[in-house]
Amino acid sequence: MLQTENMIHLRGLHKSYVTGSNSLHVLKGIDLHIAPGEFVSIMGSSGSGKSTLLNILGILDNYDQGQYTLAGNPIVKMSETKAAAFRNQLIGFVFQSFNLISFKNALENVALPLYYQKISRRKRNQMAMEYLDRMGLADWANHMPNELSGGQKQRIAIARALISKPKVILADEPTGALDTQTSYEVMDILKEVNAQGITILIVTHEHDIAAMTNRIIRLRDGVIAEDIRNGEVKKIKEMAFAAAI
Amino acid sequence: MFDRDRWQEIFETLKKNKMRTFFTAFGVFWGIFMLMIMLGSGEGLRKGASSGMGDMATNSMFMWTQQTTMPYKGFPRGRFYNFNNADTRAMIENIDGIEYIAPRIQGRSATGDNNVVRGERTGAFNIQGDYPAYNLIDPMNINQGRFINDNDIALNRKVAVIGQRVRNEMFNADENPIGEYIRINGVYFQIVGVASSRKRDHQAMQDNQNIYIPFTTLQKTYNYGDIVGWYSITARKGTSVADVETRAKALMRKRHNVHPDDTRAVGSFNVENEFLKMNRLFAGISGLIWIVGIGTLMAGVIGISNIMLVVIKERTKEIGIQRAIGARPWTIVSQIITESVFLTTFAGYLGLVAGVGVIELVNKALQGAGDSAGMFKDPSVSFHVAVSALVILIIAGVIAGIIPARKAVKVKPIEALRYE
Numbered sequence: 001m002l003q004t005e006n007m008i009h010l011r012g013l014h015k016s017y018v019t020g021s022n023s024l025h026v027l028k029g030i031d032l033h034i035a036p037g038e039f040v041s042i043m044g045s046s047g048s049g050k051s052t053l054l055n056i057l058g059i060l061d062n063y064d065q066g067q068y069t070l071a072g073n074p075i076v077k078m079s080e081t082k083a084a085a086f087r088n089q090l091i092g093f094v095f096q097s098f099n100l101i102s103f104k105n106a107l108e109n110v111a112l113p114l115y116y117q118k119i120s121r122r123k124r125n126q127m128a129m130e131y132l133d134r135m136g137l138a139d140w141a142n143h144m145p146n147e148l149s150g151g152q153k154q155r156i157a158i159a160r161a162l163i164s165k166p167k168v169i170l171a172d173e174p175t176g177a178l179d180t181q182t183s184y185e186v187m188d189i190l191k192e193v194n195a196q197g198i199t200i201l202i203v204t205h206e207h208d209i210a211a212m213t214n215r216i217i218r219l220r221d222g223v224i225a226e227d228i229r230n231g232e233v234k235k236i237k238e239m240a241f242a243a244a245i
Numbered sequence: 246m247f248d249r250d251r252w253q254e255i256f257e258t259l260k261k262n263k264m265r266t267f268f269t270a271f272g273v274f275w276g277i278f279m280l281m282i283m284l285g286s287g288e289g290l291r292k293g294a295s296s297g298m299g300d301m302a303t304n305s306m307f308m309w310t311q312q313t314t315m316p317y318k319g320f321p322r323g324r325f326y327n328f329n330n331a332d333t334r335a336m337i338e339n340i341d342g343i344e345y346i347a348p349r350i351q352g353r354s355a356t357g358d359n360n361v362v363r364g365e366r367t368g369a370f371n372i373q374g375d376y377p378a379y380n381l382i383d384p385m386n387i388n389q390g391r392f393i394n395d396n397d398i399a400l401n402r403k404v405a406v407i408g409q410r411v412r413n414e415m416f417n418a419d420e421n422p423i424g425e426y427i428r429i430n431g432v433y434f435q436i437v438g439v440a441s442s443r444k445r446d447h448q449a450m451q452d453n454q455n456i457y458i459p460f461t462t463l464q465k466t467y468n469y470g471d472i473v474g475w476y477s478i479t480a481r482k483g484t485s486v487a488d489v490e491t492r493a494k495a496l497m498r499k500r501h502n503v504h505p506d507d508t509r510a511v512g513s514f515n516v517e518n519e520f521l522k523m524n525r526l527f528a529g530i531s532g533l534i535w536i537v538g539i540g541t542l543m544a545g546v547i548g549i550s551n552i553m554l555v556v557i558k559e560r561t562k563e564i565g566i567q568r569a570i571g572a573r574p575w576t577i578v579s580q581i582i583t584e585s586v587f588l589t590t591f592a593g594y595l596g597l598v599a600g601v602g603v604i605e606l607v608n609k610a611l612q613g614a615g616d617s618a619g620m621f622k623d624p625s626v627s628f629h630v631a632v633s634a635l636v637i638l639i640i641a642g643v644i645a646g647i648i649p650a651r652k653a654v655k656v657k658p659i660e661a662l663r664y665e
């Protein structure tokens with residue numbers, strides 16, 4: 001029931017950062033429902049808690065209060081081993097700074113999540129090659145990350161996020177380090193991925209990038225201030241286009 | 246375990262800091278190298294010391310008469326007395342712990358005047374009257390012919406087994422002494438054997454200038470009556486030689502009217518005691534070596550643990566990425582421990598090989614130098630010592646890896662990812 005309706009279900013989520021005697025209340029009761037196959041962007045001013053929210057969704061960080069259900073699995077306080085299994089099987093991460101392993105070549109980087117699933121080297125390299133091919137990077141399989149452009153690195157990171165066939169892709173400013181042209185290429189790829197039914201959440205500052213998604217969530221003062229869908233998104237897109245002219 | 250991704254990571258971290266890796270590994274290398282050298286030397290010392298005793302039965306004792314120190318049954322103190330053939334029989338009959346008993350007697354003019362003549366050649370040698378059993382208790386190498394046998398004893402044969410040095414002085418190198426005659430204190434003896442000592446240095450020299458003739462022949466020919474000079478005795482398996490020693494001495498005191506408490510009237514020497522003392526000494530030395538060696542090794546291992554901590558810190562972000570894409574804590578922990586075990590075992594193995602190599606070289610040099618090496622003989626490290634050293638290394642590697650590994654997974658994944 002819940003599973004089919006909600007990929008991500010948040011209710012009354014709170015998060016504070018405690019540093020020494022100071023406590024910073026960042027998320028002040030987030031309620032959010034994201035259905036399977038949605039393509040959502042999270043916006044908000046710097047320091048509004050976008051990354052904090054995404055990290056909690058990615059089970060990289062814990063929350064203080066509320067409920068979080070991911071693909072029907074209640075995400076509560078759990079062992080790091082279990083969390084790792086969820087991350088490996090349900091979630092694919094894409095980072096602003098790509099976060100490729102520097103001493104592994106493109107192919108090995110893409111194959112790495114499968115290594116943690118104990119899939120044989122032959123099998124995982126074969127699969128990694130397929131995903132690299134889908135990203136149009138088959139010829140770059142044996143190149144090291146420092147021999148690749150930012151766009152190529154991000155496409156490899158996307159391939160790595162996809163290889164374990166996750167239900168959700170979480171991307172924190174995936175285009176933040178790329179020029180406009182390359183950003184659009186990466187977004188095209190993400191749209192394709194979304195078209196295959198994978199739920200995607202991205203954090204972004206750029207309106208034109210947000211406009212390419214189907215839903216925009218705006219954070220302000222630790223709560224969701226705006227939640228704009230579909231047609232409305234198109235309107236914004238046109239506005240952005242008009243502004244560009 | 247044998248996946249390439251695992252080893253790729255290990256070599257990557259080692260390669261990144263060649264100098265640091267080298268110096269850390271050197272600590273372990275040196276620890277195990279020194280341990281091997283010390284153990285090998287200890288073994289060399291032990292063998293050197295025990296070879297001084299030849300192949301003398303460890304369960305043997307010697308017993309001789311001394312002056313009495315207490316008056317008893319009307320005899321004054323300070324009396325001299327001798328063992329005799331009846332004592333031999335009495336001991337065989339009364340002390341069931343005896344395995345071999347060899348009465349011995351030494352001929353006169355052991356030193357001083359030349360007592361041995363062959364044609365133009367003369368020499369001064371010790372004459373020993375012996376039973377065949379003597380060569381079982383304190384065996385010599387019989388280079389030619391045979392030792393004294395039972396028939397020689399029964400028939401009072403005038404035969405002799407000569408020491409190697411006697412042979413060299415009384416015969417040319419190309420002569421065969423077997424069957425030849427020599428005159429000992431005016432009596433002709435036919436040579437039936439040539440013997441040389443298995444001991445070392447001074448003791449070997451003495452053995453090699455002895456002439457061994459049948460005990461009974463010596464008693465008869467040189468008018469010793471039924472006197473026995475001293476006894477060499479071994480204890481049966483399962484019987485302590487100290488026990489045999491006590492009982493034999495008590496029996497002798499009784500038979501020769503010596504006060505039961507006059508312990509000094511019968512002299513004795515118990516080889517087993519000497520062996521035990523020596524074994525205890527070398528067990529102590531080897532224990533010390535292990536303590537010092539393990540200490541040195543520990544220093545090396547702590548170095549490895551430290552370096553692993555630094556490596557973990559440098560790789561925090563990378564470990565964060567790995568955990569974000571699904572590496573379980575155990576994957577990270579076992580990776581780090583493998584790395585640490587690899588480093589320790591590899592460096593340790595090199596140290597082991599180098600240590601054993603040096604010992605082998607010393608061994609070769611000693612063998613080249615021949616017998617004169619003295620206190621040091623066949624230094625070596627046994628296979629099981631080498632294997633236990635390796636096992637210790639692997640365990641040490643695991644221990645060295647545990648602290649850094651635990652530290653690596655204690656960080657929250659998000660904090661590791663944020664680390665710059």
Ligand SMILES: Nc1ncnc2c1ncn2[C@@H]1O[C@H](COP(=O)(O)OP(=O)(O)OP(=O)(O)O)[C@@H](O)[C@H]1O
Nearest residue numbers: 017018019024026045046047048049050051052053
């Ligand atoms: N580990 C932390 N410890 C303490 N405070 C933190 C920590 N991480 C984030 N914060 C604070 O929490 C608030 C939200 O941070 P967050 O990174 O979620 O913002 P953001 O919306 O992603 O901002 P940006 O757009 O600049 O990336 C900020 O005020 C930040 O300083």
Ligand SMILES: [Mg+2]
Nearest residue numbers: 050051052172
């Ligand atoms: Mg952020």
